[in-house]
Amino acid sequence: MCNKDFMQKAVKLSRDHMEANDGGPFGAIVVKDGEVVAEGYNRVTSTNDPTAHAEVVAIRDACANLNTFSLKGCELYTSCEPCPMCLSAAYWSGVDVIYFSNTRKDAAEIGFSDDFLYEQVSLPLEERSLPIKRIELAEANKVFQDWMVKEDKVLY
């Protein structure tokens, strides 16, 4: 299968699950060594989970199926450019590459706030629409210092 075939699979997921009323019109798959190892589709509204975007679902499914928290060596195909949540999830997962079809501007045109979110994430804290405030606690920083010297920690 070529890249376009994999993308068609991701798009088919977006169509099928939009029609089934599972959530927004978004689908994704994870591919390793030319095989589909996971699928995802948006199921925010049907499962009451605002983090259940297609890419996050596919990444979680791939990690479960491959029994690992690292998707190094994998490719993520998504029917739409990932929002900052899903893009960051892709970074944390370690996938090698992301392929997408629709853009964040296309998503904005049908009412999704992906483009707005990219703007927000790039702003200084005090300029964002969602208030974010610091409550500085010495105990919090002490946990970080203890992590630094923890000998049996698992790095990720």
Added chain:
Amino acid sequence: MCNKDFMQKAVKLSRDHMEANDGGPFGAIVVKDGEVVAEGYNRVTSTNDPTAHAEVVAIRDACANLNTFSLKGCELYTSCEPCPMCLSAAYWSGVDVIYFSNTRKDAAEIGFSDDFLYEQVSLPLEERSLPIKRIELAEANKVFQDWMVKEDKVLY
């Protein structure tokens, strides 16, 4: 309970679950009407889920407990400034406000890539370290057009 008390709860989660080797040193809670409605802690390595950051776990838990995909009226307390994934999850969830203690710079100092991720998310696609490429398909855009006119869709 005051803001500082809630933050102490989030920090205690970060300490307890770091010590239990569940994952990185991060904890979070969701508060509604002065009551804790959900807890989360990082469990990336113990559950093989790169999206299982404290804030994402707490948001998912709050939505499950409150039986909704909208956390309007809720506050998110997290022991560390959210990474772009968790910040975006907070936007998608609709929480009213985020409180944090450690900063993204503190996280960078103990080896986490939150600060780097903020830089990456803000870059044009072609300048990022994780390759991201477009495969344009007419079918993908057709799904978006069909979503636009879908009469029984659930907006989120």
